[in-house]
Amino acid sequence: MMLEIEAKRARLTAVERQLAELGVLHELAMSAFKFDEARQVQERITVLERERAGLVEGLPAAVPPVPAGPVPVIVRRRRPAQRLRPLRR
Secondary structure, eight states, rough: OHHHHHHHHHHHHHHHHHHHHHHHHHHHHHHHHHHHHHHHHHHHHHHHHHHHHHHHSSSSOOOOOOOSSOOOOOOOOOOOOOOOOOOOO
């Protein structure tokens, strides 16, 4: 079970890296007015986004770390607001 989860996490990391790279390629193609190339990249992005959604759905939620001990809280007193003197002309 743990090996399967680790494999999914590794694949998720790879998919996210590919999506980042494809996002850059898409932006470059759009800025160079290469719309056919941008459309092909967008199709690849769509496929990878579906795969990423499936991987995220299949993974357990990350458990937030438990704090080691009580967190100290510092309460500071507010200073009274200082009145500003009007500007002289």
